[in-house]
Amino acid sequence: MYLLNNLLMTITADMGGWELFKNSLLPMITGGIKYTIPLTLIAFTAGLILALLTAVMRLSGSRLVRAPAIAYVSAIRGTPMLVQLFIVFYGLPSLNVTIDPFPSAIIAFSLNVGAYASEIIRASILSIPKGQWEAGYTVGMTHNTALRRIILPQAARVSIPPLSNTFISLVKDTSLASLILVTELFRRAQEIAARTYDFMLIYVEAAILYWVICFLLSLAQEAIERRLARYTAR
């Protein structure tokens, strides 16, 4: 209560605070539109493709195919996101590979999402009853055709809620890209706060903007779930 009170005072009682709030909106939203949202969308899409590939590799009968997938998932899940980001941006140049901040962020976030989402997709595939594979086989399908035509469409429905979770986490995690100089939403906030010393106001403003983005995304999630649920009685 005390905190909230102080916050309200900062924003409303002092009209200068309100002005600052309004003036900061544009740079932050610009950062969001130019970097936060594209970074999220690109990394999520690339991550999903990577995840699907990894999940299918992990379900393979061959150990040789499974092993790299298992190692990749283990390495990504066992190390902090921030460290991965730093390795790509600050580490690779010492191997003479220099990548700009934004592409660095895309690479690191895609790899990260790929590992986490692959576990979700793998579990979803495993949740589809064995009889569905067999029904596919009996109409003449190979393993790959049954996977593509019968199993994955059903697994997709199962995986939407957990994948949405990953997606929304990703939106917020992109704020880490501020530490490798990507001028996304939070980096803009930091810049303004450093100039005005109005930390509380600016960071709460950034938090609200993230919240709005995530809220809109959760509406989209519900729409997708409804669409994919059309063939099941609920």
Added chain:
Amino acid sequence: MFLSIKGLAKAFGELEVLKDIDVSLEKGKVLSIIGPSGSGKTTLLRCLNALEQPSRGVFSFEDGLVLDFEKKISKQDWLRLRRKSGMVFQSYNLFPHKTALENVTEGPIIVQKRDKTEVQEMAERLLDKVGLKDKMHLYPHQLSGGQQQRVGIARALAIEPELMLFDEPTSALDPELIGEVLGVIKDLANEGWTMVIVTHELHFAEQVSDEVVFMDGGYIVEKGVPEKVLKSPQEKRTQQFLQRILNP
């Protein structure tokens, strides 16, 4: 002889489910397999569709396809074996994300790459035949168990198999829905389909079969015409089984 099976055996690890099965099947005839659960009857059926890989034994088909399971079997031969038969499952296993019609057209269009309009017409004919023409655009969850199983039969027929396999097709159904499914299977028998049916419906087996096989413990205990096996069985185990089913 459409198919003759010699010395078929199947083990899951240590557990021998089928021990030494000899049975043959004539074109246009109906073979019913009865027996207690765990007797191996479903496994036998699944071996015919390559859903299980037999451990030993030989399948010889009329058209010259011979599979000796002690030797390595090529991928093509597995596929040839599988494509000989259509399978109807106890729990239907319809594709829940596809309509009744799409369930039927999936195999012919996607796997067999047949002409779409032709397949569409054929699928409608098949669904009409099983009495579901007016339901063809519904999803499986909108259909009753009996209707789902009839879609399952149409789906199996659509790939134009030489042999139809039924794995306890009515065991998951409410009693009042059993008749509609058995009716469809009887029609197929009258049309001259070659069929193998695993069932607990003895009365139905008697009406529809040319031959009945009683299995227990991985062996065929007794086989013969339905009147003989079901009405005056020679083997003690067959008598006991029938006794238990008829007078529970």
